[in-house]
Amino acid sequence: MTSDDPWQRYEVPGSTQSTVVTKTAVITALLKKAAHPLIVVAHHADIPANVTGNPVEIIIRIADAGRIPVIVTPSTAPAFRKRGFTPTATLSIMEIGARLNDPDWSIGDDHQHPDLVLFLGFPYSMGWLLQSGLKSFAPKGIRFISIDQRYQPHCTLSFPNQSRDEWITHLNTIADEVGYT
């Protein structure tokens, strides 16, 4: 398996595909540079991880450290709330897509559309379909980054296919780097 092969073998994206990002520092730098970053989390994030950590807990660390809003899907919200974290909003995967495509939509009252969006915890096919839609219909200039365990082809950047341990390590590194100023 090469790192930029879509995890589902038959998900052939077309003319362009996500650039593989293996250095977490790249993601951290973009997060810090973004004026209106957003993290979107779906329910696969809460699949119990190994001893090195649970993705939901790491996302909470990233969000807290970077003061980044988090939108979760309804099935994901309980995993955040039971850890004492209240997500910024709860929307279904497709509702999130529809709002990200709307240039007038904003998370808060500042009327600013997100300029960088991190995705995590997506069922694979729902992830690539959502991101394929964003590729063509979202306002220009937004960076979409998949930080899921499996390579997603329709974003600006994506983690490569990796083992669960490697994935958790990479997520932890982002959390550490975002918190380090």
Place this chain on the structure above:
Amino acid sequence: MIDISSQTKRKILKMKARVKIDELIGDDIRAHGVELDIGRIIRTWEERPGPTRMPGIGDLREWDHKLLKKYPPHYLPFCDLCCLCTMGKCDLSRGKRGACGIDMAAQQSRIVLLSASIGTATHTGHARHLLEHLVETSGRDHHLDIGASVNLEAPNIRLVTGIKPITLGDLEDVIDYCEKEITQLLACCHTGQEGNNIDFESKVFHAGMIDHVAMEAADIAQISSLNFPKGDPEASLVDIGIGCVNPDKPSILVIGHNVAPSVEITDYMRDHGLEDAIDLAGICCTALDLTRYNNKAKIVGPLSHQIRFIRYGGADVIVIDEQCVRTDVVIEAQKVNAPVIATSCKNFQGLPDRTRDSVDSIVGDIISGKSLGAAILDPVKAGEVAVRLATAMFPKRKKFRAIPDEATIAAAAKACGGCDNCRRVCPNDLPLAEAIAAAGKGNLSLLGELYESCIGCTRCEGEGVCAKGLMPHTMILGASRIRMGKEKFRVRCGRGPIQDTEIRAVGGPIVMGEVPGVLGMVGCSNNPGSWKDVGFIAEEFLKRRYIVTTSGCAAMQIGMYTTENGQGLYEAYPGTFDAGSLVNCGSCVSNAHISGAAIKIASIFARRQLNSNYEEIADYVHNRVGAVGIAWGAMSQKASSIAAGFWRLGIPVIVGPHGAKYRRMLLGRKDHDEDWEVIDARTGERVYAAPTPEHLFAVAETREEAMVLIPKLCMRPSDTTKGRSIKLNHYIDLHRKFFGVMPDDMHLFVRTTADIPVAMKEDILKALRQTDWKEGDGRIPDPTLLPRLVRKGGRAK
């Protein structure tokens, strides 16, 4: 003067006619040798025709655009490219246009239209072939009898075409109309035709509407001609499951959707006293329709059971007709030495056409091994061949299986290198390599656990997928061998239409919201997880006293689920169209009875004009009838056209995660207040009616998300306070149950404190105080989207 007797009038009304008049003398006319060709005579009925009799592809555009403004398309392209013409491939991503000028939005809608048109064409083609056969066997004049309590026999047909069908022959006119519209719809997909995505979407809705007309024609034809249950809530309970097929008897497996050959098999068995000597079982909708004709027949399961049952060796002969038949069925059948009889010209499967050959020669060639099977397009002949082959093959085959035993699996599994290639081609991303590794260590339980979640596609066994040549799907079956033999459940066979009396009894409570909703559980077996999720969803809403209607593979999967105390849902809940009842309408084509029930509520309960009056009826259904469709395992193009028929009526549809691959959702924006205004038909005033229903087509990420969405999408602007309170109670209760908290959008649906469920009043008021919620004036609108329906004295503003 031309005097036509009443008997002649009847004849003329039944056929195309040519009238020759030797001499015609009137006050102002004198003519010789007049000939009149009458192409079609339309029966008139008591209700005057409305504005859209047999609408063309543009006639309901205005209505469609109203819906599409509320529920704009949200696209999910499969890839960046369009590959439909030789100017391409073209990259349409990021705002680019193709060589023909099309953009990504229009292209996605075009694909949705293609899918819906294929689905509609398939149902219409099925209806045409079935009708031709039934006209041949029962006669064009065969009177349509759908049951004594079903006076409104064809709500979709009457609404769309203005035809009140009385005989089988009348349905030919209906199918003529459908075929004409499908031709126009397909023409729209050609390069250089439609270019606007919203106009494509309108045509998708048109395809869906036509689909329900064709399905209705097919089902009322077979109900009437084959004496299926006629709206009978107590239709028989029949056996379902692989274990229902007796391994000690010869057996015939039928697969597909057109019941005609299965009926002939049954008749041949009856005529020759073989009913108890041979097991007749089916997969997919042919099986459901077969049990409506022959309640001794058995259902093996939904379409995901095809390969597993064939490899299990349960069939001594396989008879296929049309739709959803594995296209490798002949190859699979060879693995267990079972011959295949193809009975539809739509699905020859490469078999030689033996329709004109004698039964003896066909049977002889197959038994001798000279031929793998045959195509026989005469259902009567196919019936005889199937029965004689089953009897002859049974002792030869000895139920030969292509499923390994546990020891063979464990030995083979040791070769697994853990590369995960099998998982990477699995649509459900099942952890196959992990399960195989465990099997290599002697633990087959992980493989067995995958049995319910495997959709039976066998992509994991594709050429070159496993470098070691392992067959993961076969290994799952091997690990589940014993369980398959014990797989036995009960399902109520399809009852057909909803009775008019049932509509009269529950129409009011549905429209007022006091029956919390009508759930249509339909679709295929392309589930994201266990098939039992379908039954789990059904049970929850049955307990909550929703009316749960179902059809097709979903109806089977509901049957293959048992309650905590081991009871089947069809045994635990009645089959009446009433609160807390489970209504299996029948096969795919019986879906028309679900949309038909919604139309009947408008016509029978609310006395709205039905004849050729689509827009008004859809407006009524959309704003008042709390119905929602759920196709958890939707797979096919037919599922997309069925959904499209519900969309045009304004009925929301929820699909499971794989449904996102239909590439387009229709999502409302609850944060856009202006989208949720309706006209109060009493005054003409525009009033905010909340996002009711919020979406027209939505995908749910999990079973729980779907179950919370269902009560929300059952809310309608017309709900009384009591009705809204009941619906809110279910919405909030399910949200709490699955997500632990009350929903954050609850304030949108509480119009006044009277809407608040009493048991939750304190909590809800507390939550409302934390929002900008303001109590409304309590006026419930007479909601419509159509200014022309504002009553005298009122004026649309």
